[in-house]
Amino acid sequence: MCVLAHVLEAHGIATVSLVSVLSVAERMRPPRALYCEFPLGRPLGQPNDVEFQRDVLDRAFALLKADAGPVLNAHPVVIELETEPLSCSLPARFDPNLAPAVDEVRALRAAYDRSVKSRGGRTSVGRVVSPDAISEVVGAFVRIAEGVRWDEVGLPADPVQCAHDVRTYYEEAALSLDEAATEPGRAEAWFYDRTEAGKALLAARKEMQTQKAPFHFWFYLARGTR
Amino acid sequence: MSDSGLRLFVDAQPVPEFATTAFTVSPELRNAKVAIVTTAAIHRIDDDGFESTDTGYRRISRADRDLVLGHWSPNFDRTGFAVDLNVVYPIDRLEEMATEGLIGEVAENHYAFAGNQDDSVTRVRLDSGPAAARELVAAGVDVVLLTPV
Secondary structure: OOHHHHHHOOOEEEEEEOOOOOOHHHHHOOOOEOOOOOOOOOOOOOOOOHHHHHHHHHHHHHHHOOOOOOOOEEEEOHHHHHHHHOOOOOOOOOOOOOHHHHHHHHOOOOHHHHHHHHOOOOOOOOOOHHHHHHHHHHHHHHEEEEEEOOOOOOOOOHHHHHHHHHHHHHHHHHHOOOOOOOOOOOOOOOOOOOOOOOOOHHHHHHHHOOOOOHHHHHHHOOOOOO | OHHHHHHHHHHHHOOOOOOOOOOOOOOOOEEEEEEEEEOEEEOOOOOOOOOOOOOOOEEOOOOOOOOOOOOOOOOOHHHHHHHHHHHHOOOHHHHHHHHHHOOOEOEEEEEEEOOOOOOOHHHHHHHHHHHHHHHHHHHHOEEEEEEOO
């Protein structure tokens, strides 16, 4: 992003950057930057908090008053990522003939649909896997965890993109199950630590490493710190 | 699991360096046309998604709200965007500021990149970045707010 600040400014456009990693801004020296120590993925800090978002913007646009750059200020508020998984209950087993993770995906469909409806139909699921196909893809990750070759299991796209849709399906479902799902990191922790699909994904990640899959395809199935 | 670990990891990564910092003086904000450029890889559902090697951009119209968070990285929170896209792409905040007269005008088009760099770290700097800049200049944009993910 700091590269874009330099490029745009050189074309005669004034820029203000919200930066999330302080040392990068210090090294790349964009013309005007506001360092915001908020959870990655939330550069404006707080969803559905107009006052807080406006405060971030006011502080960022105030940098336009500087006569010369680079200018680097920091927002005074720090927001930490939460690490406690949601405590919302998971659906009971329904079809014993299915893998638990696949059964779980199907049982969460109503929660996912409610969540999407509450946002007027907006969803980030479907980049490569539609909501209807999430259970098939989770089934593929279960088979990888059991030892099937990752490149022969029938994933519809590269594993990272498939995992993106699976995780998003769960996180969006969680939003209709537990109000705490809007707290940064809690739905993600719930997905990987509590759900069958999340556990299957982590097991598939380990197996893909054993199968010597390309680094990018297994490492980015979960946050790098996992 | 924390962002501090990821921030430390990024600390250790090499970054493109600039010998000088270009600096453009903007008009008063209340007279400026403002656009958002984000590296969050958001896009309309019917646009092409962003691959992990994609250094290009997608154009987002001022009225678009049915947007997808298409970034491939698992290293950031997604629920914030799910419940309020303004936490990444504060288009409604800009509209309010324009209504209140705090900014001159909201641009008709905004731009999303994915923050990807090729091995030579030159494509955004020499190709897609300047292409987006030319579109913004042609649209009369004075100020750009850059947001990451």
